[in-house]
Amino acid sequence: MLLNLTCHGPHAADFSYLLHKAPASVNIIELPFGEAVVFYPLIEEQKLTCSMLIDIDPLTMAKGEARFSGLFDYLSDRPYAATSFMSVAIARVFGTALSGRCQNRPEVVTQKLSLQADIFMLRCGHLEYLNSIFEPLGYETNFEIFPVDKEFPKLGRSPYVNLTIKGEVTLQDLLRHLYVLIPVFDGRKHYWIGRDEVEKLLRHGQGWLSEHPQRGHIARRYLSRLNQLTNMALGRLDNGESGARELEPEPGTSAEPPEKLSLNRLRLEVVLAELKASGVTSVLDFGCGEGKLLRRLLREKQFERVAGLDVSLLTLKRAEAGLLRVFKTIPPRLELLHGAMTYKDQRLKGFTAVVCQEVIEHLDPWRRPAMEKIVFEYIGAKVVVVTTPNREYNVNYFSLKDQLRHRDHRFEWDRQEFGKWAASVAQTYGYTVRLSGIGDLDESAGQPTQIGVFSQC
Numbered sequence: 016m017l018l019n020l021t022c023h024g025p026h027a028a029d030f031s032y033l034l035h036k037a038p039a040s041v042n043i044i045e046l047p048f049g050e051a052v053v054f055y056p057l058i059e060e061q062k063l064t065c066s067m068l069i070d071i072d073p074l075t076m077a078k079g080e081a082r083f084s085g086l087f088d089y090l091s092d093r094p095y096a097a098t099s100f101m102s103v104a105i106a107r108v109f110g111t112a113l114s115g116r117c118q119n120r121p122e123v124v125t126q127k128l129s130l131q132a133d134i135f136m137l138r139c140g141h142l143e144y145l146n147s148i149f150e151p152l153g154y155e156t157n158f159e160i161f162p163v164d165k166e167f168p169k170l171g172r173s174p175y176v177n178l179t180i181k182g183e184v185t186l187q188d189l190l191r192h193l194y195v196l197i198p199v200f201d202g203r204k205h206y207w208i209g210r211d212e213v214e215k216l217l218r219h220g221q222g223w224l225s226e227h228p229q230r231g232h233i234a235r236r237y238l239s240r241l242n243q244l245t246n247m248a249l250g251r252l253d254n255g256e257s258g259a260r261e262l263e264p265e266p267g268t269s270a271e272p273p274e275k276l277s278l279n280r281l282r283l284e285v286v287l288a289e290l291k292a293s294g295v296t297s298v299l300d301f302g303c304g305e306g307k308l309l310r311r312l313l314r315e316k317q318f319e320r321v322a323g324l325d326v327s328l329l330t331l332k333r334a335e336a337g338l339l340r341v342f343k344t345i346p347p348r349l350e351l352l353h354g355a356m357t358y359k360d361q362r363l364k365g366f367t368a369v370v371c372q373e374v375i376e377h378l379d380p381w382r383r384p385a386m387e388k389i390v391f392e393y394i395g396a397k398v399v400v401v402t403t404p405n406r407e408y409n410v411n412y413f414s415l416k417d418q419l420r421h422r423d424h425r426f427e428w429d430r431q432e433f434g435k436w437a438a439s440v441a442q443t444y445g446y447t448v449r450l451s452g453i454g455d456l457d458e459s460a461g462q463p464t465q466i467g468v469f470s471q472c
Contacts, residue, residue: 016068016069016071016094016097016101017069018104018105018132018134018193019056019064019065019066020064020066020132020189021130021132021133022063022131023062023131024061024128028060028063029123030128031055031063032123033112033123034112034186035109035117036055036065038058041053041054042054042108044104047103048103049069049070049071050069051067051068051070051104051107052067053065053066053108054066067104067108067109069100069101069104092138096136096175096201097136097138097200098138098197098198098201098203098205099197099198099201099204099205099206100205101134101193101197102193102195102197103206105194109190112190113190113191113219115185124186126185127184128183128184128185128186129181130184130189131179131181132189133178133179134177134180134197136176136177137175138200138201138202139158139176141418142158142160145176145178147229148196148199148229149180149192149196152223153182153183153184154184155180155182156179156180157178157179157180158176158177158178159176160176161173161175191219191220194219195219196233198236198237199232199236199237203239208238208239208244209244210244210247213238213244213247217248217251217252230249230252231245231249234248240277241277242277278453278454278463278464281454282372283307285453286370286372286400287308287311287312290312290318290368290398290400291315291317293397294317295317295367295368295396295397296318296320297318297319297320297366298369299323299324299363299368299370299396300312300321300323300370300372301356301370301372301374301390302325302326302371302373303323303324303334304334305337306334306335308323308370308372309321310338310341313348318348320365320366321346321349322351322362323349323352324352324353324355324356324363325352326354326355328353331351331352335351356386356389357382357385357386358385359389359393363389363393363394364394367397368396368397368398368400369394369396370399370400371390371401371402372401372402373402373464375401376403376426377425380425380426387440387443391443391446395471396471397470398471399468399469400467400468402464402465402467403428403464403465404427404428404463404464404465405427405429405460405461405462405465406419406427406428407429407430407460408457408461408462409427410460411457411463428465430461433450433465437450437467445471446470447472448468448469448470449467449468450466450467451465452464453465
């Protein structure tokens, strides 16, 4: 991944002092996930460009430390796109400039300069989003777009852009804006998000975030959509506290307002409640992922046999590791199966309930009939629970607009389409179906998640 920083005008000669990187040298800085190479491809009297090239080895990341697990299971854009890796590199490589210090040119630190940043391969599904984020900060924005494949124009444009922002701004502010906003566009951080991340947001957002018209969206995306942390950050901004402070001890639960469940946790609880109410005793979780539903099922004595199936062997290994942390040993009533939901497999027989939670939208439409035949006929479970996104609700996610919620989704249904599919499947395979929603209700768009509970006639 690559970031270019350029200074125009009479202070170009001071730029390298502010960055603390000599133009005549090539600097190599070790990072936790690779290395950054800093060099100056352009040196002129009135223009100086500093480049930071970040080298991440995808094979090392895929095989390596647990903190990066889940990012490199499949072909990944992580080594190439502008992501939270770049924010960490900015803090490590340009940390002195980010903190607003320069011993050799202290008078220039607080001076607004004619600066430009070129961010390559920034993920952005909705182009107007770029303007709404950067223009309130005084930047002029330009971007280069690309087709997904020049040979197949019908595939449309790539979700990545090369972004250029220009403005009269201090170097410290430019770096603070980049540090916060690059992960906001990408939406996935490569490290654990905790309360200290709120402090980082407020520290680097001091002086600009509280007045930004999209501050709520910025805070939510920067904090990985974690409601409790987002509410904490916005509450402190509302109280006029725009800077970081020392971390306080965790507040007592008696003084805490009840935490609002994330959509993912709420979905898990609803699915679990449906299974418990149905009276089934064995459950097969298709696309079990890292085993969040499995852990809940194993805590209930009602479920005498539990199995999780996934196409990713690495994901199943992480599920097993998570279960071992919770239960110390793998419970004998649990099976972890490597396979697909579109093929006959004797191991899938005998379950009284099947769960397809946020799975079917990852299937190509032409594979769906095979999945239906396996789930509703071959297994023949008494109860089938299906959840899937409601496309209509996407209007409530500012960065999505006409985009799908996940890069691996092959489609997303609106409520009418899901209802039509559910009724057709129920009639074909001898089930009745009850449809409802999960999550906050929008009067016109419904709820973010749709759920169908199929029961054998």
